[in-house]
Amino acid sequence: MNSLSPRSVFEPQPEIRFAGLRFHPLTMDEAVTALAARPAALPFDILITPNAEHAWLRRKDQEFDRISAEAWLSTNDSRVLRKAAALGGVDLGFAPGSHLVERLFQEVIAADDPITVIGGQAEVIADLARRFGLTNVSHHNPPMGFIHDPAAVRAAIDFVVAHPARFVFVAMGPPQSEKFCQRIIQDGGATGLGLCIGSSITTLTGRTPPAPQWMEARGLVWLYRLAREPGRLWKRYLVRGLYGLGLGLVDSVAFRLGLKTPRA
Template identity: 40%
Template sequence: MPDVVAQLVARPPGAPFGYVVTPNADHLVRIAREPRIRPLYDDAWMRLLDSRVVAQLGRMVGLPVPAVVPGSDLTARLVEQEIAPDEPVTVLGLEPAALARLVERTGLRRIAHHNPPMGFERDPGEFEAAVRFIEEHPARFTFLAVGSPRQCMVAHKVVERGRATGLGLCIGASLLFLTGEERRAPVPVQKVGLEWAWRLAQDPKRLARRYLVDSPAIIGLLRQEARSRKA
């Protein structure tokens, strides 16, 4: 974490727009099933492993595993320790009430905010509006909180157009932990790799398929990767 934060903070605010992705098991399984979205991750300025479960499984099958840097922890570290209250910040996503709580809890006073409607990635006009909002509201840090792969699609398009500056962080629900909208698992639960079980218990209707049906495919993918490296 300290090394990652140091790299993010050291990046000049006026540098061409780049973005950070924090893939977890769900993302990696989706990439395997939908190869068309892989460039969204390959072209990121920085890729960070967000899953202790993937790290543990990777080590079990003999893969070299990078350090885990959860997007939620990274977001909290930046907001609480690196971003001054009067620094401009851009946020894509969050309902107005959640944004108000974010301001109240963090003290951030200069937030440029746009919350695109559900399904905006399939509406050319709404997608263009999201991209243009980031271009027109430059900030050292832009938080893209509209879910995967939508947030990566927006960030990738911003990079392609080459008009924006700063750094985008594709961080999903991370801001909701800071607002109190969602609760993080206790630290001991996080450290043993069971945060997914905690989140499932909090919101089973939304997360049951992701964690119990889709994500277990990561086991086969990691085994396949390990075999290909030995071949």
């Protein structure tokens, strides 16, 4: 299945399956072009940016797996997975969420364009508006764990419907962000594109310092983040991330031996 063609004016893209994940192997420029080309009036859909942790989540959560398989655009967020795929002769592309968010605000979103942000602290969103001169930002911050509270989910969906925007930035981690976007799709009342971006806005506004460029270039952002917050992130990177990397390395060997193909 190619999920881009029936719901966008953007040209259909090949899909790659790697480490149990689904990728549109786009560069940053190609991904920004895809986002800019999608009409704002189309029914609501999702951008996801899988990394190694997503492989673990998809194996453990059937709902998350279904959502990931149907998202309008799915671009690679992991240099580590990209290097693992290259061992099997496959290029996953690289268009991580934090980079896409920055490029959108720098190149695509005008100061007076309506944008909607779900999640994140009010002061962080205010920083974002100041940095880019944004004048039409709507922000709703649901309670922690709201995805399990139907009334809180309903309130957040209603907010998105009442504040139509070309881009809806969902500033919370997986799988909650993806599940919330799926609830919006099922509701059927919203337009625009939901971007499941995790902590990208806090990084963009300087609230969370980015990794040094030399670590970024070598795929060591995970190590930088782990060193800063070991108690919170050790399981993400040392358990879930390594699980996803292991699946990827197995796939790379299978590609080299001709036992399977990366094309969906």
